[in-house]
Amino acid sequence: MSRRDRRAPREPRPMRPTWALLRKDLLLERRAPESVPAMLLFAITTFVLFHFGLGRDAVDGSLAAGVLLVTLLFAAILGINRLFVSEQAEGGFDAVLLAPIDRTALFLAKAMALFLFLSLVELVAVPAFAVLLLGPSPWGALGGLVVVLALVNAALSLIGALVSALAIRTRARDLIVPMIGLPLLVPALIAGARCCAPLLAAGGASWPAVKWLAVLALYDLVFGLLAYAVFDFLLED
């Protein structure tokens, strides 16, 4: 019996359970906020630390891009750690695994939840970054930043959902997420920083090079497909 035979046939309407799972995750976060406040507090605290640590009132260009993206990346690690751990702590996980759904729905729901959490964090954290650290005016970069951060968020969410599912099966789950997640996210961080640098340049925002946007989009596509292919097996006993 091949591994493929063990897998449930793909559902004709895979998004139905995905919406149900996503709705439940958003309801849980609204009812007992954990991930978003923690990520937000971490991001703003880190910006304050950079403000004093760098001894500068303003940064721009590649330094600004690096500070912004590394902070968001580490903040995301907090959310990734909570993504499935909270599921297990709540106790409903086994019941979800017993439901007759394609487990990819669980992956999609978790990735979408993390994407939304990151977007919420950035709604506050990016203006805070502009106030605390950014030299040039952020207004000219706004459109480009939205596009780049959406692609970065997609990378963080896809890798995050995958690594979090892997980590929940291990004892050292708090270590597994950064140890596996961070190296996997290095290409996305490099491409994201290259995209953000011209947007945050001192002389005024300019649109990022298409090749770096393409690298980010390709990264999202490749890891999205990879996660889709292997996620079922990560949840198996």
Place this chain on the structure above:
Amino acid sequence: MDAAPAIELRGVSRRYGERYALRDLSLTVAAGATLVVFGPNGAGKSTLLRLLATLLRPHGGETVVLGEQLPARQWAVRGRVGLLAHDALLYRDLSARENLRFHARLHRLPEARAEELLERTRLGGRAEDPVRTLSKGLLQRVAVCRAILHDPPLLLLDEPRANLDPAAAALIEPLIGRASGRTRVITSHDPAGGLAEADLALGLRDGRAALLAPAAEVDASAVEELYR
């Protein structure tokens, strides 16, 4: 009772690391019958339930549940099994209604099914409260609703009446009792009570079947012997 067995185990084993939680277990449970599993803590009862529920994979032997070979066709069994475990398997910050509606969506059931069960178990008055605020007895009632929400032909019940007062136990009896018509695997530490509702009795000790016989042929003292 149907002729086709609901559960067939032949030489089934399951390990945690090097330690066997189940070893060389063979039994057959007819459809609609009740298997009651006795044994001291750590004997392998919960492992057996989780294995039958497809949450654990067998490491040896042949496991057939509801006509499907495990783990090869475990996806075909999911959705046809109801598991009532030690943990309620509920989201503590959601209400009983929200938990049941969520599971109804996963099982593609109308939300009216959740309402029907809330009514039958008289949880209506507390249906909006987060389940973490419910007493153990009320929580167990919600867990029963979740386990039978999708009307599964096979019920796996880990000490189902724990924490329930007699009135609450009577309330859930039509849902998980013999009258429900489902095949049931029940773990119990109550020899007399367990044997009274069993068709087949299994006694586990260190993962092995120390006792396996039709319940009518088993004396409560033989079950008590397992715990000594």
